[in-house]
Amino acid sequence: MAPSTDILLKQLKKRRWQLWILAFSLLLTYALCVAIIVDPTRWEKIFSLYTKQTIIILLTGLVVLSLLFCTYVVITEKRLYKLQDLVIKEQGAFLRDSTFRLSCLEKICETFNRMFASYEPGIFSKTLNEVAKLSCELFKADYASIMLVDESDNKLKTQGLFGISDETIRSAALQFGEAIAGWVVEKTEALRLNHQTDYSKFKGYFQKERYIQSALSAPLLRHNKLFGVLNITRLAPNKDFTDLDLQFLKLAIKDITFPIEHISHIKTLTEKEKKLTEDQNLVQIGKLAAGLAHDFKNIIFVASGYLEIMAGSPEFKNNLETITKITAELNKMQNIIRNLLILGRHHSLKKKEVSINDLIKNLLEPLKNKLDSQGIRVILNLDRNLSTVTADPEQLQIALINLIQNAEEAMEETSRKELTIITTVVQNNQFNITVSDTGKGIENENLPRIFDTFFSTKELGIGAGLGLSITENIINAHQGKITVESVPGQGATFSITLPR
Numbered sequence: 315m316a317p318s319t320d321i322l323l324k325q326l327k328k329r330r331w332q333l334w335i336l337a338f339s340l341l342l343t344y345a346l347c348v349a350i351i352v353d354p355t356r357w358e359k360i361f362s363l364y365t366k367q368t369i370i371i372l373l374t375g376l377v378v379l380s381l382l383f384c385t386y387v388v389i390t391e392k393r394l395y396k397l398q399d400l401v402i403k404e405q406g407a408f409l410r411d412s413t414f415r416l417s418c419l420e421k422i423c424e425t426f427n428r429m430f431a432s433y434e435p436g437i438f439s440k441t442l443n444e445v446a447k448l449s450c451e452l453f454k455a456d457y458a459s460i461m462l463v464d465e466s467d468n469k470l471k472t473q474g475l476f477g478i479s480d481e482t483i484r485s486a487a488l489q490f491g492e493a494i495a496g497w498v499v500e501k502t503e504a505l506r507l508n509h510q511t512d513y514s515k516f517k518g519y520f521q522k523e524r525y526i527q528s529a530l531s532a533p534l535l536r537h538n539k540l541f542g543v544l545n546i547t548r549l550a551p552n553k554d555f556t557d558l559d560l561q562f563l564k565l566a567i568k569d570i571t572f573p574i575e576h577i578s579h580i581k582t583l584t585e586k587e588k589k590l591t592e593d594q595n596l597v598q599i600g601k602l603a604a605g606l607a608h609d610f611k612n613i614i615f616v617a618s619g620y621l622e623i624m625a626g627s628p629e630f631k632n633n634l635e636t637i638t639k640i641t642a643e644l645n646k647m648q649n650i651i652r653n654l655l656i657l658g659r660h661h662s663l664k665k666k667e668v669s670i671n672d673l674i675k676n677l678l679e680p681l682k683n684k685l686d687s688q689g690i691r692v693i694l695n696l697d698r699n700l701s702t703v704t705a706d707p708e709q710l711q712i713a714l715i716n717l718i719q720n721a722e723e724a725m726e727e728t729s730r731k732e733l734t735i736i737t738t739v740v741q742n743n744q745f746n747i748t749v750s751d752t753g754k755g756i757e758n759e760n761l762p763r764i765f766d767t768f769f770s771t772k773e774l775g776i777g778a779g780l781g782l783s784i785t786e787n788i789i790n791a792h793q794g795k796i797t798v799e800s801v802p803g804q805g806a807t808f809s810i811t812l813p814r
């Protein structure tokens with residue numbers, strides 16, 4: 315309830331007593347007057363006991379007292395009217411605010427109906443960004459984020475954002491219990507923070523963030539299943555979220571949760587459907603590739619032979635650069651064919667004891683001239699403590715060649731060309747290989763898709779979108795993990811962790 319409504323209620327209670335007292339005193343005066351009129355001689359006798367001066371003082375006192383009391387009543391009445399005006403205004407504002415919020419909620423529903431009706435690619439992140447935007451409007455906030463639970467690692471990841479383009483927020487991955495959002499999902503309780511909040515009770519979870527003035531955060535729950543959290547933040551000072559905002563969020567969260575849950579279902583379904591179509595495509599491609607690969611291999615073999623003859627012939631001395639370029643293209647083609655073949659078949663790993671450091675050195679040996687001619691400096695930092703590991707050397711080689719080839723292509727137009735390969739022994743019987751380049755890097759929007767089969771940003775004919783998907787499959791088959799980090803314009807680092 316608004317504070318002025320509280321004051322008004324208190325004043326109204328007081329007024330009731332004032333009116334009772336006023337009525338009682340008026341009644342007393344009236345009774346006195348009637349008594350004097352009915353039996354004046356008796357009152358004369360009483361009055362004769364006092365001097366005239368005492369009577370005048372007494373009467374004047376009485377009159378002054380009742381005048382003062384009347385003035386007091388008039389003043390409080392005036393204050394009451396003012397308060398009443400204020401309450402009416404506040405209620406008007408409250409009503410307008412509620413109408414605005416309801417219209418926002420209606421807008422949320424309309425927007426999603428429209429979006430879901432015209433299903434299009436990228437609708438998942440579009441929907442979540444839209445929910446964040448409308449939540450900002452709804453609560454007059456500066457920015458909002460939606461974090462969903464990633465079931466693969468049980469972490470909260472930002473999937474929708476509005477009002478801020480901070481990379482740390484966009485790429486945040488929180489454990490349950492970590493930071494404000496982590497607290498909310500762990501306790502499954504909505505939370506309001508403002509400048510009066512006692513942060514000591516959140517010790518171990520989070521501290522006061524300097525840039526956050528006030529924040530609202532609520533868990534996204536459906537049928538008691540927690541699947542994310544909505545964070546709404548105001549940055550300007552003196553703009554705290556009120557208790558009413560928190561209550562409203564608790565009510566509105568159901569409407570906000572619905573489209574998020576709905577779109578998450580659609581995403582899972584389309585992903586499954588996509589995977590199914592992809593798998594079917596792969597089977598077809600596998601059959602096709604197996605049939606064509608042999609012929610292609612022969613053609614490439616013959617073409618490479620001719621190129622080798624040309625390179626050795628003085629007649630073509632001036633065309634050596636072109637010949638090297640054609641050979642490089644043929645190598646790429648060979649790589650694509652090999653990737654297609656792997657994709658089409660289900661290879662079982664042929665594991666044996668292998669020295670990873672030697673494998674990398676042997677792999678780079680035939681590539682040395684090519685990399686040199688492209689001006690690429692290769693930096694090797696191989697951990698001597700990495701003795702032999704159990705793996706399929708042929709498959710690992712393919713995985714690494716794919717990474718190196720991508721690095722080469724990414725550095726085609728950059729002035730600094732450095733390819734760094736590092737091996738390290740990590741705890742728990744694991745080792746790590748990182749392949750970094752100083753190429754053009756990967757755009758943030760592409761990062762989640764680069765391991766998808768057939769995803770490529772390269773021109774048709776140059777990129778088949780198979781390399782990273784094959785590499786990931788090989789690493790997964792070894793019970794390993796491959797991750798990527800990239801700053802657009804500065805390069806990319808692929809990190810492979812494998813068991814020893």
Ligand code: ADP
Pocket residue numbers: 716720721724751753754755756760764765769770771772776777778779780781782783805806
């Ligand atoms: P392809 O190379 O045929 O396009 P990949 O699966 O090997 O297919 O790679 C997918 C996409 O990932 C590439 O098209 C490119 O956009 C991006 N990519 C992969 N490696 C790098 C890298 N080192 N630097 C920049 N972008 C890269």
